[in-house]
Amino acid sequence: QVQLQESGSGLVKPSQTLSLTCAVSGDSINSGVYSWNWIRQTPGEGLEWIGYIFHSGTTLYNPSLKSRVTILLDRSKNHFSLNLSSVTAADTAVYYCARGGPYGNDVFDIWGQGTVVTVSS
Amino acid sequence: SYVLTQPPSVSVAPGQTARVTCGGSNIGTTNVHWYHQKPGQAPVLVVYDDSARPSGIPERFSGSSSGNTATLSISGVEADDEADYYCQVWDGNSDHPVFGGGTKLTVL
Numbered sequence: 078q079v080q081l082q083e084s085g086s087g088l089v090k091p092s093q094t095l096s097l098t099c100a101v102s103g104d105s106i107n108s109g110v111y112s113w114n115w116i117r118q119t120p121g122e123g124l125e126w127i128g129y130i131f132h133s134g135t136t137l138y139n140p141s142l143k144s145r146v147t148i149l150l151d152r153s154k155n156h157f158s159l160n161l162s163s164v165t166a167a168d169t170a171v172y173y174c175a176r177g178g179p180y181g182n183d184v185f186d187i188w189g190q191g192t193v194v195t196v197s198s
Numbered sequence: 199s200y201v202l203t204q205p206p207s208v209s210v211a212p213g214q215t216a217r218v219t220c221g222g223s224n225i226g227t228t229n230v231h232w233y234h235q236k237p238g239q240a241p242v243l244v245v246y247d248d249s250a251r252p253s254g255i256p257e258r259f260s261g262s263s264s265g266n267t268a269t270l271s272i273s274g275v276e277a278d279d280e281a282d283y284y285c286q287v288w289d290g291n292s293d294h295p296v297f298g299g300g301t302k303l304t305v306l
Contacts, residue, residue, distance in 0.1 A: 124241070124284055124297035139294050141199075173240055180246045183288045183295045184231050188240035 079103040081174050081189035089168075089196050095161040099174030099189060106155050107132045112177030114185060115148060115159045117170040125170075129177060130157055164196045200289035202298035209304045216275050218301045220268040220285030228288065230268040232261060234281040235300075241284060245270060272303075280305045 085097035099113070106113060115127040128138035130148045138146045147160040161168060171193050175185040203221040210216040220230060230248050233241035243252050245261040248268065258273045272279055285298040 123299050124286075126295045126297070137294065140292050175240075180243075180250070180252065181229070183286075184243065184246045185233070185241070185286075186243050186246075186252060188242075191240050 079176065079187050081176065081187060083172060083174050083189045083192040085192060085194070087193055087195060089164050089194060090198050091165055091196055092163055095159070095164050095168060095194055095196070097159045097172055097174075097192065097194070098156050099158070100154075100156045101176075102155070104176075106150060106157060107152055109133075110178050112182040113148075113150070113157045114175045114177050116173045116175055116185070116188075118173065118191070119170040122170075127159065127161075127172075129182070166196050168194070169196045170194060199292050200287065200296050202285055202287065202296060204283075204285060204298040204301045206299075207302045207304060209306055210272075210275050211306045212275055212277060214275055216272040216279070216303055218270045218272075218283045218285075218303065220270070220298050221266055222268070222287065223266060225266055225268050225287065226264040228290070230261065230263050231286045232259075232270045233284045233286065234279075234303075235284065236281045244283075275303075275305055277305050279303060 080102045082100045089095045112129040114129040118124050130136045145162045150157050171191045173191045174189045176187040232245040235241040244259045248263040249261040260271045282300045284300045289296045
């Protein structure tokens with residue numbers, strides 16, 4: 078059974094970088110058929126896709142966040158990570174990692190439980 | 199960016215059929231996916247590619263899409279179906295997934 082688990086800092090100061098990790102268990106992140114995604118949710122904006130990475134290292138980011146986002150893969154640890162720079166209060170959200178596939182790279186069939194990130198001084 | 203419009207809320211009596219709509223320009227020409235989300239939990243995929251069900255999702259959940267509207271139908275609604283429901287598509291113009299604003303389904 079594939080499971081995803083987010084971890085990282087729950088409190089980030091404005092202008093700093095938000096860093097989260099998603100540990101994948103029950104499957105290899107090296108699988109070529111899946112996309113590994115970050116999605117966030119706020120009460121005001123709802124669900125917002127941040128970006129994804131494939132096993133090859135190929136990434137795709139939401140154009141609205143592209144200048145601040147980096148998603149990386151760590152094959153040795155079977156996890157992927159999110160860095161979001163220059164954060165503001167608007168980046169306060171629940172952050173989810175999710176698997177895309179096998180129904181399609183943009184169909185999120187497995188999600189982590191989510192982690193709350195607050196941007197505040 | 200492509201905009202998906204959902205009604206904020208839908209109410210239905212137990213045993214009846216609930217229909218949650220998702221409006222978007224020519225949405226019938228793209229694949230629509232649906233998720234439900236209960237408070238404090240992550241979203242769960244219930245329908246993909248307009249009308250297909252992932253394994254483990256009851257046949258009570260079905261979907262359709264045509265023109266400018268996609269619809270998620272839940273027949274024989276149960277109290278446990280009470281949740282927020284989100285539609286999602288791939289925006290081919292800006293090349294990324296987008297979600298609707300969500301609909302809160304209340305079982306009376």
